[in-house]
Amino acid sequence: MQTPSPRSLEAWVQELDRVPLPISADLHSQLGHVLHDNRRSLRDIADQLQRSPVAALTLLREANRHGGGLSQPAESLEVALTRLGLQRSAELLGRLPAGDAATIPRALGQLLLISQHASQQASGLFGARLARLWQEIHCGSLLLLAPLWPLAAAYPGLLETWEQRVLAHGEPALAVEEELFGVPLLHLASRLAEHWRLPDWIAHSYHLLLNDRRLLVKALRIARDNEHPLHQQQQLDAEPVLRRWLTQPANSVLLANSLALSAHVGWGCEHSLRWQRLTGLHLQLPLGEVQQLVHQQAALSARELAPHDLWHPAIALLWPWSANHLRPPEQPAAPPPTTLQDWRAHCAELLRAPSPFLNVVQLTSRAREALNACGLPRILLLLADRQHSRLRAQQASGLDGTIAGFELDPAPSPLLRRLLERPAQLRLSPANMAQYSALLPGPLKALFPSEHLLLRSLAHNGRVVMLLVADREGLVLDDIHAQAFAKTSQCIERALEQFSQRGR
Template sequence: MHRSPSPSLPRTLDNWLERLDKQALPIPLASHQSVSRALNDSRRSLREIADLMQGSPALALSVLREANRHAGSFSEPAESLESALGRLGLQRTAELLKRQPACAAEDIPLPLRQLQLISQHATQQANGLFAGRLARLWQEIHWGSLLFLAPVWTLLAAQPELFDAWEQRVLTRGEPAARVEQQLLGVPLLELCLALAERWRLPDWIIQGYRLLCEDRRQLVKALHIARDNQHPLHQQQLLDADSALRRWLTRPANSILLANGLALSAHVAWSESHSLRWQRLTGLYLHLSLDEVQQQVHQHAVQSARQHASGDLWHPAQALLWPWSARRLRAMPPPAKPPAPAADAWREHCARLLAQPSAFNNVAQLTGCASLALQAAGLQRVLLLLADRSHSRLQAQQQLGLPAAAGSLKLDPQHSQVLRRLLQAPAQLRLTPANIAQFSALLPGSLKALFPSEHLLLRSLANQGRVVMILVADQAGSAIDDTALRAFTKTAQCIERALTSFGKRER
């Protein structure tokens, strides 16, 4: 049986809560410094400091979460950043700020920054569409819309690769979200968000939104059904009048933050997609506006959001407003090219040379060169052979096939990767697939993942007299690795291991 590193991701709701509750959120260095100066400036009001903190959603969440954790005699959680600052006081806020990790914006994981940009876009939509109509509730609308996705921020701070995996599988390939979330997380994402929102005592409107999505979607489904008939507002009103419970639910101010986030999240994919149109129609039903009027306002607010928050390395849906209406940012990925059939005769020839007694090789380079050719003949299109030093403190690329030339000079520090450390402890084999990629991807070096952008990957460590001396990494250029290819890889690895033993005896 193949031994492989144990999964590190939690798989239960309680374990996820324990992990994410402790997760620190990185703060952009510029925001960290400017807020720190403001906290030490006696001329600054709480409103000014709160406004300054808005530039960093992560900092706003940290302050609100800390205030609600230590609410003391307060029976209600703080609903806005200004009230949270008042409860904590400037000294405790400054102490909290010192505990937050600060780093350059480009060093914060891109998926986390991308989701925070979506939250900022949602806030712009909420302020533009609803805050003017519900002026007395503008703070609830503003902070509720900004922090609605905050539970997912901590998830992406801990495991940023989950965003790409979810985006590709759900948005690009159309896999059911529930199935993907179960495979990646072990729990439904919305249930995790609700549990975190309740634990952190986030604004009540946020909790109401997640409870609706988790426990009672009937009202939402009925409202979406009525919203489809956007061209006949009189008929829509008649249907609402006939269902007083639905009418009362629809007019709740708390729904504004759910609508704003639905608009921002769906626009992240494409303005003309069915999900985006559903949220636009539902917003029209809520505001008594036609679809054309909703779209005009939503597009204007998206442009305003882009002017304030867009960044060169992040995607903002306002960019797509310059494209043809049917264009999408994410396109279905073409199926990977069928891997070439193994070259059986060449494979046997290379393996025979590896198994020759005494060893047929004069140096390590000759041995690893033959090994890489054997793996290629076995049907593996991208191959990397890494040699370990005596102290297992460094891995150095020795051979590569099918990879950029820079791969030949790759050096890795195993101490930064739990997977590599485990592979170096004893001979083991790890097969990555879409079902377990999220569990292991964060534990692999980024430079290695960049060479193998694939959900199908094989890693195996090889030993000489019980001590691991080499790690093989190989795939079929993104294609799924079937059992036949897996057996060929395993047999080739066994031949290489025997060649290492023979070569070691020859050197002595």
């Protein structure tokens, strides 16, 4: 029977500090041979030891905690080996509990794999650009999540519960962590990293997440405008402090781990896209190129690690973009009865004659509510100008960020031009997404990162005046939703007709 878990920060630090981290017997034996091979250079030995995150943490932690009064923590495993010596290093690894890989808690194995994936992302994205700092990049990215490893080893059930509630079902992290651990996980990880004197880049990452979020939020907002690199650069030039912070090499550690951890949930989730955009801003690369590099590094990581019984995000590169392996796909369902009643009420208001609306904003607001009520939480209504040269956002719901001033130019998109020629409805799914994805404007795809999408153009007096875009936040759309969307669109068209006849 497992003893009750600690509930305070210092109690957790004391508890996790003494948790022994296991290593597979095969890898334990291989690393022992490496340390006793006098033909290898120190760099080569360090590279081989980093095949085991547990071995790397053990040696770096020992070198920094008992570094003979050295003020600066070792920033790489090679420096740690120099401080400890090969004989002492071999003794430390010899004390690690070794056994069958199947006996290692799955939660720990999964977390170690995420850390290894992060180190691959860091090496591929930043290693060549910052070759002089390659060792710091690799070591820092590998060990950023290390304070959570003993938690996964000693209390795997708690961490798996956190994963399901926070990552899979979107519950507020702080509330779940207070319930499960008594303390926020970021505070615990930061405190343990400080206690172990892990490299400064790791401390920098936790400091940023805990104490300097203002800069991070600013950078994320600028990164979102990835379609306009010149405007991004102008925004950065206007804030020199933010620009200097963004280009710090130490940020590579946080970016690599955020990419790996968010990809663990899903490539198409907003968290993943957010960190991809920020990486693009850091590297001054367009989002498409960043995604290509990130996917390549994920495939290389999976090929190198070859996990047989653990989840690697590279597997999901073959799945629908909106897939989330942490939970089974939700079965599409009709709106609940109360929502159906609301939907009917909204549609009745749209169909009233004479029109009850005083202006277009009132009408489109009611249209948005009707679309939400038929089971479509993410909505964008765009009005077309007379020349069909611009589509301007009029109403939205469920979208990340504001849509004030959002516009689309239909000219580069054959799909938008076709929808503006005559009223039509298009239902996108994984079966036809490859055919239409390249025809969708990038800003629209950024707002709706989904493979299940509904688009419909609405006409008045034979001329298209409005475009509707809707989805179920990436979930599957069934016939019920498509039919309700079409019926609501007809009601909106009728409302436009009634509105044009008011006062006659």
